[in-house]
Structures are given as C-alpha cells and as structure tokens.
Amino acid sequence: MNEEWQCIGCGVHIQTSEPDQLGYTPKAAFERGVESGELYCQRCFRLRHYNDIQDVSLTDDDFLRLLNEIGTEDALIVNVVDIFDFNGSLIPGLHRFVGDNPVLLVGNKLDVLPKSLKPSKMIQWMRERAHEEGLRPIDVKLTSAKKASDIESLLETIETYRKGRDVYVVGVTNVGKSTLINQIIRQTAGVKEVITTSRFPGTTLDKIEIPLEDGHFLIDTPGIIHRHQMAHYLGKKDLKIIAPQKEIKPKTYQLNAEQTLFLGGLARFDYIQGERSSFTVYTANDLDLHRTKLEKATAFYEKHVGGLLQPPRPDEVAEFPELVRFEFSIKERTDIVFAGLGWITVTNPGVVAGWAPKGVDVIKRKALI
Template structure:
C-alpha cells in the first residue's frame, strides 16, 4: 500500500519512492489532485510518471539539476555496466553530456543518434556516423559502436537491442541522455520489444537524493536502467516555447532549400539564427532545416536593422511575447576552403559549395560549427 511519512504528512509513490506533489507537472512526483483521492481509496499512490509507465508503458522525461546528475554519473562509474548514450543528431553538441567520459570509467559506451527519420534521403548515413565518432573522440568519448535510430518511427530498434546484447555480456545497461533527445520514446520502444513483463517499476534510489531510476528486467536477471534526463544549458530547445519548438525541430523528412547568393547577402532562419555570406564568388547554398521554418533574405549591410525591426513578428520564432527572455545572437566567422556544412546546433545546417568567408549567428550559448559536407 502507499507509504505515509507521519512526520511530514507526505505521501510517497509506491513505484519509485519519490515524494508526491500536486503543484508542478514538470517536477518529480507530480500527481493530479483527483488521482490522489483515487489513490487513497485504493491504497495505491503512484506519481503520474509511474502510473503512465505501469498502465501505458509510457516513460516521461524528468529533468535533474547538474548536481543531481553528477551524483548519478558517479554512481554509474562505480558499476560494471554497459552505457547507452542517446544523442540528438540535429543537436549533437547540445545533447552531449558534459564530462561523461570522466565518469564512465572502463564501461563500454554505445552512442545512439536519434531522429534519423527526418534526415533527407540524399544524406549518406556512414558519413554521419563517421562525423559523430570524430566529434565524440574530440569530447574524450570512445564509443564501441555508433548507431542511428528513430524512436518515433521505431526504426533500427531491433538492431540496437542486438548490439546491446552483443556488448553487455550479462551486465546491467544504463541508458543516459539529456532532455529533448527522444530518450523516453526510445525506452518505450525497447520495452515493447524486449519484455512482456507487466510489473516494470522497481524502487531503487541513489543515496542522499530523491532520484528514481526505472529498471526493466532482462532475461538473464540483469536490468536495463532508464535514468532521468539532465538539462543541458546550451540546447536550442531551452530557449523556445513548445509551439516554436515544433516549428524549429524537424518533424518530418527535411526538404532541402537552395539559394543563389551574392557576397554581402544574409539569410535569416526565422529570428533564431542567421547566415552571412561575406566574401567569395556567387554560388548556391543549400539549407537543411525544418520544413516549417521560414527563411528571409536581405542585404548584409541592412541585416542588423532588419533583425531589430522584425524579430518576433516577420522573423519568427521566437514569438513576440518570448523576446524578453530570448538571448542575443552571437556571431561565428569561418573561412571555407572546401565543400562544408555550417551546423546550427538544434536546427540543422547550410551547405557551402565554394571557398569563401561566411558567418553563422545563434543564441548565446548555442554552438555553430563547421564540418566537411555530408551531402
């Protein structure tokens, strides 16, 4: 039955042990008041997250503070386990867990690039995997495998499970990732394919915290452990509301858009990013961005004034009512020698076909990087 703390008159979820609260749906332990009344009648008190997991096989993201996650990583580093690190292929830099390589120890890592379903068919996946490996190496990670999946479309999940089985060798599996990478959707697909067990919730909290981890039993007695997502401060997703995020984050297969630009011309990607063609020959530039994100062209000399006048209105997102909290755009300049992609973390990329000088602008804290063209 539900457990009550008589000292504080608080209820605790019998699924994960977290303290029940009714005020903030985005925080741990949230339960609607009506559900509490029903839980008291049945003597079964679940937080909304555990209730949905128990009845619908749905797992919700739970965001942790940096200190909470640091404690979680320390715990993982002390175990002998396989680590599955889920990242967003459209926000690779923003979805890397800071310092992960320092905590995993000798535990092997499988890196999973999610949201492959929205990539244009012209992109060669081996090139993307190679780029992901190189970027991971730069961050100190040495994944034993890099896979591409679509949790939303249930693509490559069977292959992922086979790869996990290949490397875990009887050990537990920790699935880790920052928020907004699709980790929970991926876990839901894994649950459907890997186990028919109904009682999926087990209580296991780390010492000194209110963190919960959800354990999915495997056939040999080991468990696959879903860990709550950490908030990465440099994700594009954290600067936008849910409505705008649906416009910016690709939802369907990207349809490339090509622009013929003269030097000293600018493209605005809504009001959240900007591309300047500073020097070079007239050439084509192809944008691989969400299909609903509007692009506006103007002269470079007028770009600052154009942005100041139209951001939040003609240049959306961000919406006008979100401008007060939206960061300033920061400029990154690059000299291009070969066919390259200018990557806006969390948005997509623009392919530059000829040598020249270009600049990319993004909200302060969001990365803009150059890579060898993938297409």
C-alpha cells in the same frame, strides 16, 4: 506541498506545481492518491497504466551523482544522442564518469536525415567527434525510435555488448530517449512486469528499470538539461516547428556577398565576402527562411522578430536571448552548424558569419553531404 508524500513507484517526493520536474502529479490525482493510499507521480502512473515513459530533467548535481554511481556499476552504457544536434546533445565529460564500462553511442532520429547522407559516413563522423570529446565508444549505431525494425536491431546490438550485465540508457533532454525506451518496452517480453524504482541512496532519482530475460535490467535515467541547446529557450509549440518530424528537404539559395538569411527569428547567416555562390539549408521543413540585405539585417530583425520572423513567438517565450555573432573564413566545402536548429552548407571559399541566441553554439565542420 508537504514533503512527506512520496511516490510508491519510485520514491520521489511528490509535488503539484512544476509539470517538467521530478515528482509531479496533478492536484486532483494527488488528492485521490492520498485517499486511496496509492500515490504515484505522473511519470510512474503513465508507465503503469499506459507503458509510457515521460522524460524528466535533473539538476546538474543530481545528474553528476547519477553518473558517479553508474561508474561504480558493472554495466553497458547506452548514450543516446540526437543526430540532428550532435554537439548539443553530448554529455560533457561522460568518459570521465563511466569508469571501465563500455559505451555504445546511439544516434537517434535517423529518419529525419536527408537520404543523400550515407549512414556509413554519419557513423564515421560521429565516431571522430566522440573521440575529440575523449569518448571511445565500443560501437556507434544509428536508429530511429519510430521504426520497430530499428529498435529490434538496436536490442540485438545491446545484447551483443552487455554480456549478461545491466544496461544504463543516458542522454540529455530532447534527444528522443523516452520514445526509444517506450518502443523497447513495447517490444520486450514481460511488459506488465515493468517497475519503477529509485535505488540511489540519499537522492530521489527517478529511474525506470525494464526487466531483461536473464534477471538483469535495462535502466532508463532522467535526461539532463544541456544549457547550450536551442530547445532550452523555446516553448513546446515552437519546439515542434524546429524539431524535424519527417525527412528534411534541403533548400538551396543563390546568394551574393552582403546578403543575409534568417532562420525564423532564431538564427541568422551572413554571407560577407566571396563570389556569388549556392548555400544549402538543412533545417526542419516547417521553419520559415527569409533573405535580406546584410546592411539592413539588424534593423530588419529588430522590427520583425516574433512577427514575420518566428519562432520565437511572444506567447511562447517571455524573453528570448540576444543573437551573438560567430565569423568564419571558409576554404573548402563546409557546414555552418546552428546547434539544435540545423546547418547551412557553404560550397565555395569566402567569409561568413552565423548568429545564434547567447549560449547556443555556432560551429563549422567539414561538410557532411
């Protein structure tokens, strides 16, 4: 691809080979654009014609450059995270890059959480986890990008804290940031005025600026790929299976010691030691769970992964990482969290182990529900 071609919307170099990367445009659209003199990347084209923002991902270096630039601005930072995958959707070291700018922490996908989880408890929990990461948000807000009333409430909160400044929306990929921004565009006056721009010198960062009524902007930034996200290892169809679309319906199992639960072929939970007890699984409703004996679990996995145990499916993933084991001694009611997949609540004392693809975290936390 000739590097001299640039998108007239955002300035990014046009390429026709990698749909998930910056500057992509289909070959036919590229040829039409060159002919007409109106050459847009697909992201800008969809924004102009459909008011639709597509998420794109940046390299870590590009993203660090973007964060450093934001730190020199006087702005409100809106950090969108996925409530369902809080740890997997935090931006490492964000507090070091934002300077003195206030951060509003927004937990998206509220609609998929079980009704039994009180929002006030979730907000308090998010605040505590943010503090552990060195982030001191000015406020914590829960929202669902699918609900117009939630977006209105979020916009009011942003208005309260921005105090006449620009607003930068940041987040890792797969947190639903694009859906959120698209809803904001639909609800914000002057939809036709939406422009695409790249104001960062020496780089082709694909930013979207949404005009606010006072001449300032709400600025959407591309998502950074988080290496520890389960989504990083899956194809699009498998992603739909593990990403909850509706309220999660918890599934409870009575397990004896030395029994194993498989979460599709993506993760594994071993009950190693303890009295017969109940374990509640919080994952997407479409994800199949399988119970087997601990002593046979490894052989069972090797035989059935990609078949009975799926996702991952062979036609979606060329090579799925091996599962790595994390062991935990449980003293109180505890969640074992599989980053990006969900969690299992352990009610009684005992010893358990969680397995996840190499690079994906399994952690324990005090039970949320």
